Amino acid sequence: MPRNLTIAIFLASLTLIYAHCHKKCGENESIDICGHSCEPRCGLRDLIAVQCITCSAKTRGCRCNSGFLRDEETGYCVDPENCTKCNVGENHLACGRICEGTCASPTEPKKCQLIRCAKQGCRCDLNEGYVRDTESGRCVLISDCPASE
Secondary structure, three states: OHHHHHHHHHHHHHHHHHHHOOOOOOOOOEOOOOOOOOOOEEEEEOOOHHHOOOHHHOOOOOEEEEOOOOOOOOOOOEEEOOOOOOOOOOOEEEOOOOOOOEOOOOOOOHHHHHHOOEEEEEEHHHHHOOOOOOOOOEEEEEHHHHOOO
């Protein structure tokens, strides 16, 4: 292999290693050995230490600074008051199901009951009688669903 090519590959490798080891974090973040797999998030503020035992050097990454929470809707570290808010008829679930009731199918499909935990976020509160209106994208009371034709 020509010497210049060997040197170029070596320098490119060093650059990649340096960039990986010196990752820059966003606003209100800093590097932590556990990264954000072990940090309080909007809707899940009180993590207990047991959940963080699995952290290792492999999970090193950016973590929200003290007093900030990761808003998983935006990915940013924000003041708790600035967490993404759910709309009327929705609840923010740290461990929700992928499926939710809709006007066309108000009860949650059986297959979704098998899914233990989906990405956290706002879900229609079926216990309070809210389902997703797929046309508007909003949660509405079952009694307010548009009439099907």
